[in-house]
Amino acid sequence: MTLLFRWVKGFPKNDLPKKYSCVYCGTPFDAYPPDDKHDFATRNEKDYEDHIKVDYKCKANDCGKINTIYWGYCHAGAIAIGRFIK
Numbered sequence: 001m002t003l004l005f006r007w008v009k010g011f012p013k014n015d016l017p018k019k020y021s022c023v024y025c026g027t028p029f030d031a032y033p034p035d036d037k038h039d040f041a042t043r044n045e046k047d048y049e050d051h052i053k054v055d056y057k058c059k060a061n062d063c064g065k066i067n068t069i070y071w072g073y074c075h076a077g078a079i080a081i082g083r084f085i086k
């Protein structure tokens with residue numbers, strides 16, 4: 001159980017930055033977590049009760065719109081696996 005938990009915690013960090021694309025124009029952007037704990041990224045505010053909202057401004061000159069990413073913190077490794085794979 002301890003090993004499983006550590007693997008889950010380390011897994012998303014190996015996959016950073018998260019690759020997203022602007023929902024308005026499709027321009028790709030890199031999303032980095034706001035801290036060490038909140039390292040599960042989602043666009044859905046309801047995915048994680050404990051999350052940090054980060055706004056990313058699109059880099060495209062003719063767009064510049066805000067894309068919001070919610071960085072979730074998983075308190076338990078077992079829960080983290082289920083939510084991450086979904």
Ligand SMILES: [Zn+2]
Pocket residue numbers: 022023024025026027058059060063064065
């Ligand atoms: Zn854009």
